[in-house]
């Protein structure tokens with residue numbers, strides 16, 4: 001079976017989704033996938049970032065992560081997307097990048113990509129499920145194949161039980177239960193396994 005190309009596309013202000021992306025990457029690599037971890041460009045004004053110490057610190061830490069390009073999406077057999085919840089929805093930075101994929105869409109290059117989404121939020125009922133489902137609306141337009149975790153592993157219930165995609169709840173200091181990362185790993189492995197089977201089936 002040819003190697004699965006997996007792109008992990010994320011946005012993170014204060015590091016939670018960065019950690020989720022890196023955790024997913026490690027789990028996927030262990031299964032033999034070739035993985036790119038890329039962040040979408042920051043769009044917030046410098047003065048807004050500077051006014052939040054945690055945000056500023058994370059921006060400085062993440063400078064070594066490449067900025068996502070359309071090639072990262074075109075190259076991928078599978079894409080895992082991770083975004084913080086913003087007012088019950090996808091972060092605008094991430095959405096802005098998705099809105100640049102129209103040329104790939106027009107060429108049919110998004111068809112049959114395996115996709116899966118993750119999020120984090122401050123509140124258990126603060127829009128975690130809505131954010132993931134909102135992302136999937138765009139994925140259906142891509143012609144992608146959404147691979148949600150469902151309840152295919154006990155780690156999902158332990159992480160809060162979001163069957164649409166792993167979501168972690170962060171406290172005011174940005175901390176979360178690290179056991180939730182087991183659900184991230186499971187989701188990544190499931191994506192690689194399904195993408196591998198489809199790649200073999202499509203003979204590409």
Ligand SMILES: Cc1cc2nc3c(=O)[nH]c(=O)nc-3n(C[C@H](O)[C@H](O)[C@H](O)COP(=O)(O)O)c2cc1C
Pocket residue numbers: 011012013014015016017018084085086087088089119120121122123124125126127170174
């Ligand atoms: C503008 C803004 C809107 C937010 N909206 C929500 C929300 O609707 N529900 C919620 O529970 N948390 C909300 N949060 C908290 C973020 O989801 C939380 O800080 C984020 O998940 C942390 O992820 P990160 O560390 O990767 O940036 C919001 C934060 C900001 C700055």
